[in-house]
Amino acid sequence: MAESFFLKTEIVPCEIIRHDDGLAMSSRNVRLTTEERHKAPVLLELLRSSLPPDEVTRRLQELGFKVDYVEEIEGRRFGAATLGSVRLIDNVPVRSNMIWRWTSVTLNLRRSLPK
Numbered sequence: 440m441a442e443s444f445f446l447k448t449e450i451v452p453c454e455i456i457r458h459d460d461g462l463a464m465s466s467r468n469v470r471l472t473t474e475e476r477h478k479a480p481v482l483l484e485l486l487r488s489s490l491p492p493d494e495v496t497r498r499l500q501e502l503g504f505k506v507d508y509v510e511e512i513e514g515r516r517f518g519a520a521t522l523g524s525v526r527l528i529d530n531v532p533v534r535s536n537m538i539w540r541w542t543s544v545t546l547n548l549r550r551s552l553p554k
Contacts (some may be wrong), residue, residue: 457481457483461480461483461484462476462479463527465527467525467526470522470524471522475522475523475542478502478522479527481499482518482520485499486518486530492510492511495518504520506518506523507519508518515531515532516531516532522541526534
């Protein structure tokens, strides 16, 4: 995106710094109530799960999260959801068994297509 807008900016990727329970550190976290703070790490747990994105969304909604998105793009799973008044965002690498499943489906589809 920086290149698209001709910005002389270097993007330096780094690890996400997390609390002991896995929640990504953010100044916004102080706005979570005690109950919400205990519930917030579920976002990461479900993003890391092998559940499909629509099931992750459903489970987060059942727990009271207002889900903006759960998507898989280029080997990563991204999620954003609001809990109380705080918007939580996170992303994780797609688990290898999930990659295998989608690769397997793609390979099977390619084999069945006419040449």
